[in-house]
Amino acid sequence: MVSVPLELQERILDCLHEDILTLKLCSFVCGAWRPTIKVHLFRKFRVLYDADATLLDFSYCSRFALEVLHLADYIHEVEIQDGCGVLTDLPITDDGTLEAPALCTILDHTRSLQIFSISAFSGGSFGRVRAWRSILENVRASLSSALDRSLDSLTHLFFHGFSFALADLDIFRGKQHLEYVGLEHTSFDHDDDEALPSPIPTDSSQVGRLHTLTFYFIFSDPSNGALVTAMSAVLADVSHIVNLRLGGIINASVLEALPLSWLTNLTHLGLELTNLNPTHPASPLSPAFAAKVPAFHALRTLELSLNIYPSADPHDLSGLEIILAKLFPPHRLDSIVTTVAAHGPPVYCAAVRRHYDFCRTRADVVKVRWEDGKRDYLQDVFPDLFTAGTMEVGNFRRLKWFSW
Secondary structure, three states: OOOOOOHHHHHHHHHOOHHHHHHHEEEEEEEEHHHHHHHHHHOEEEEEEEOOOOOEEEEHHHHHHHHHHHEEEEEEEEEEEOOOOOOHHOOOOOOOOEEEEEEEEEOOOOOOEEEEEEEEEOOOOOOOOOHHHHHHHHHHHHHHHHHHHHOOOEEEEEOOEEEEHHHHHHHHHOOOOOOEEEEEEEEEEOOOOOOOOOOOOOOOOOOOOOEEEEEEEEOOHHHHHHHHHHHHHHHOOOOOEEEEEEOOOOOHHHHHOOOOOHHHHOEEEEEEEEEOOOOOOOOOOHHHHHHHOOOOOOOOEEEEEEEOOOOOOOOOOOOHHHHHHHHHOOOOOOEEEEEEEEEHHHHHHHHHHHHHHHHHHHEEEEEEEEEEEEOHHHHOOHHHHHOOOOEEOOOOOOHHHHHO
C-alpha cells in the first residue's frame, strides 16, 4: 500500500474548505487530519439575531459560548446580522443586570480576524439606518478590540445599515492590511462645525494595501461627501485604490469629495445613478450635477447601474451622455457594462439603444443587463444585441454592490 505524505493529505483537505459536511465526516476518519479540518470547519463565526429571542435563549447562548471558547483561535471570519435590533436592546436578567451577550464572549478571544461584516439593515430600499452608537457600549467595545487585535491580518471590513458620527470612524484607523472596505446603506451624522480629520501623509509608516472601496448612500444628503472625505483621511492609505463603487443616491457632494489620487489611479468604477428624471430635484441628469462630474484618467472598466422610475412618457436621458463624456478618459475603455432597472420597458427602449450606441464609440466591449425585464418583448426590440450576446435579462443589481 502506497503511503501518501501527510502534507499532501492536508493539501487535499484544503480543497474541501467550502464543503462543511465532508469536512465533518473526514474528522472521524483520521485523527491526524483534525488540526487541518478545524482550520476550515471553525473559520467562520456567523451570528443571526432573531427578534423573537427570549432571555432563556440568550442565557443558553452565553453558556454555549463558554463551552466553545477553545475554538476561538480558529475564527478568522465574523458575520453578524442584526436586522431586528437585538444588539441595541439586550434583555435584562431577573436581578436587573444586563445579560452578557455570547457575541462578546467569543469576540474577546479572537486573535487574527481576516474578514468582518455586520449588518443592521431591516430590508427594503428605504429601510431604517441605525446609528453605530446605538449598539450597546460593551458590544461596540468588544467589536473594536477584536479588530484592533487583528491589525496584521484584517483584510475586509463591511458595514451595512449604519450611520456614523465622526468619532465612530476611529474603528477604521491603523488597519494597514485592509484590502476592501464597504459601507452600504450608510449615512454620516456630521455637524458642519466639526472639523474633518486631516489625511495621513502618504509617506507615513501607515501605508496600506486598500484597493477596493464601496459607498452605498441611502439618502441624498450633503454630508455624504463629508463621509467620503473623512474616510479617505482615517484609512491607512487610499492612494492605491483602483476599484471604487458608488451606489444608492449619489449627489454632487460625493463627486466633489473624491481625492485627486482616486481620479488619477482608479481603473475600475462602479456607479449607480438613480432618480433619472430630469425634473426630479435630485436628478443626476441636472446641469448642476453634470458640472461636478470629474474625469477618471486611468479608467479601464465601468459598471453602470441606471435606475429609471416609472413614467407614461420616456424621459429625456440625453444628459447621461454629457456625464459619461466628462467621466471618460481620453483612451478607449476595455469594457462598459450597464445594468438597467426600468419599470415599463417600452418607453425606455429608445434611450437604452442610444446609450448602447454611444458606449460602443468609447469601449471595446459593451453589454446591457436589463433588470427583471420582459425577455420576449426585449428580444423583439433588440434582436441584434441578443444575437451578439451583449444583452442579458435577469437579476444583477444587488450582486454588484454587496459582494466583495
